[in-house]
Amino acid sequence: MINDSQLVNRAFRGDFEPALIEEINRVGIYQEVEEGDYLIRPGSYIRSVPIILSGSVKIMRADAGGNEALLYYLSGLDSCAMSMTGGPANKPSEITAVAEEKTRLIFIPLEKVDEWICRFPTWKQFVFRTYQRRFDDMIATIDSIAFQKLDERLLTYLKKKTQSCQCTVLQVTHEEIAREMATSREVISRLLKQLERVGYLRLSRNKIEIL
Amino acid sequence: MINDSQLVNRAFRGDFEPALIEEINRVGIYQEVEEGDYLIRPGSYIRSVPIILSGSVKIMRADAGGNEALLYYLSGLDSCAMSMTGGPANKPSEITAVAEEKTRLIFIPLEKVDEWICRFPTWKQFVFRTYQRRFDDMIATIDSIAFQKLDERLLTYLKKKTQSCQCTVLQVTHEEIAREMATSREVISRLLKQLERVGYLRLSRNKIEIL
DNA sequence: CTTTTTCCGTGATATATGTCACACAGACGC
DNA sequence: GCGTCTGTGTGACATATATCACGGAAAAAG
Numbered sequence: 001m002i003n004d005s006q007l008v009n010r011a012f013r014g015d016f017e018p019a020l021i022e023e024i025n026r027v028g029i030y031q032e033v034e035e036g037d038y039l040i041r042p043g044s045y046i047r048s049v050p051i052i053l054s055g056s057v058k059i060m061r062a063d064a065g066g067n068e069a070l071l072y073y074l075s076g077l078d079s080c081a082m083s084m085t086g087g088p089a090n091k092p093s094e095i096t097a098v099a100e101e102k103t104r105l106i107f108i109p110l111e112k113v114d115e116w117i118c119r120f121p122t123w124k125q126f127v128f129r130t131y132q133r134r135f136d137d138m139i140a141t142i143d144s145i146a147f148q149k150l151d152e153r154l155l156t157y158l159k160k161k162t163q164s165c166q167c168t169v170l171q172v173t174h175e176e177i178a179r180e181m182a183t184s185r186e187v188i189s190r191l192l193k194q195l196e197r198v199g200y201l202r203l204s205r206n207k208i209e210i211l
Numbered sequence: 212m213i214n215d216s217q218l219v220n221r222a223f224r225g226d227f228e229p230a231l232i233e234e235i236n237r238v239g240i241y242q243e244v245e246e247g248d249y250l251i252r253p254g255s256y257i258r259s260v261p262i263i264l265s266g267s268v269k270i271m272r273a274d275a276g277g278n279e280a281l282l283y284y285l286s287g288l289d290s291c292a293m294s295m296t297g298g299p300a301n302k303p304s305e306i307t308a309v310a311e312e313k314t315r316l317i318f319i320p321l322e323k324v325d326e327w328i329c330r331f332p333t334w335k336q337f338v339f340r341t342y343q344r345r346f347d348d349m350i351a352t353i354d355s356i357a358f359q360k361l362d363e364r365l366l367t368y369l370k371k372k373t374q375s376c377q378c379t380v381l382q383v384t385h386e387e388i389a390r391e392m393a394t395s396r397e398v399i400s401r402l403l404k405q406l407e408r409v410g411y412l413r414l415s416r417n418k419i420e421i422l
Numbered sequence: 423c424t425t426t427t428t429c430c431g432t433g434a435t436a437t438a439t440g441t442c443a444c445a446c447a448g449a450c451g452c
Numbered sequence: 453g454c455g456t457c458t459g460t461g462t463g464a465c466a467t468a469t470a471t472c473a474c475g476g477a478a479a480a481a482g
Contacts, residue, residue, distance in 0.1 A: 069357040118329035
């Protein structure tokens with residue numbers, strides 16, 4: 001149950017019908033997480049579905065060997081399709097979700113996600129739009145990995161990242177970028193340096209400023 | 212309307228309730244396609260959702276520059292999640308679907324797909340299981356492209372392909388494999404030759420026999 | 423059968439990316 | 453201040469993959 005009903009109201013008014021908003025107020029769980037907090041870890045079971053109110057969350061794939069690949073970002077009023085499907089079938093999660101910044105979200109219990117589909121048309125629409133978006137994101141990711149060279153991929157990476165956090169200064173290390181792109185730190189450092197020489201950005205320790 | 216009601220009956224008995232099977236008989240459209248036939252082309256709008264009864268279908272991503280990437284295969288009682296979401300939102304398709312062999316399928320009109328979700332529990336389950344499977348497939352694809360080297364990827368490619376067509380002799384040219392893996396023919400030829408030397412397969416013109 | 427087309431094999435070479443080794447510089451504790 | 457981390461820059465080199473340039477072989481067309 002969410003105490004501050006205005007919060008939910010403001011967030012969903014226009015998207016969801018009043019009865020649904022009321023329901024969300026009743027069974028949803030509001031939570032604030034800090035940058036770096038994990039929402040989902042591989043292997044864990046999912047019992048509720050997050051909807052992001054503000055902030056952004058990074059969804060990654062990590063294999064056993066410590067490799068990582070960025071799948072997509074979630075931000076305003078987005079939700080995680082993976083947890084909608086992964087949940088009901090009761091399979092452990094294949095992915096990792098980490099907050100990119102201070103993020104406010106609401107968790108909806110799985111059985112409600114399912115139940116509401118038939119009770120509230122706008123919810124059904126929401127669920128399917130979420131699937132659609134995530135499919136598009138995944139396809140974009142595959143495009144990028146399969147067709148682009150590293151320098152182009154780095155550019156798309158930076159673009160997506162600035163989009164999701166709505167800012168031009170990224171607090172991130174080369175090492176971290178390298179991990180998310182499944183390559184090595186040196187390569188990223190070199191490519192970034194190149195982009196700096198071209199005037200696309202400015203580098204300093206732990207910081208990349210897009211120009 | 213499908214004349215041979217036994218056909219649908221046999222295919223779905225056990226998975227769907229009788230009332231749903233009857234509905235499928237009433238509004239579904241049965242079709243047989245040959246190897247190489249296109250079911251969906253990029254840019255086209257989708258008005259019905261295919262369910263594969265037998266045979267197999269290859270789902271690919273193709274970008275403007277003639278590059279291609281294999282996303283996944285569909286076979287027995289699978290369906291295409293992409294067309295479930297892509298349809299309702301009325302967006303043109305981002306993908307290509309080609310029959311890998313002679314394939315029998317049933318097309319369900321989009322509005323029915325949506326309507327049945329709330330009317331038939333087994334249908335809802337079917338739709339969500341389909342989403343889940345396709346997500347898993349996409350993740351496997353990303354894993355493969357991002358983490359594996361070409362020789363490993365080629366192996367997974369061959370494995371998936373034999374799985375989907377249920378046979379050990381693949382009728383395919385090196386050129387075609389190369390296109391689907393977004394690399395060049397020579398590279399594939401070399402790697403295949405290597406696999407032959409190791410005794411994993413036998414090569415001849417237009418044919419790869421897995422051992 | 424002869425010609426033509428399509429597919430395959432392979433060396434040589436180019437380019438992109440990965441790896442190693444190490445220097446240096448800013449942050450941070452003490 | 454000083455030492456200790458952690459992050460960054462860079463050359464040299466290793467490897468994987470892409471490209472070019474062929475020749476030959478099997479199938480298809482004539």
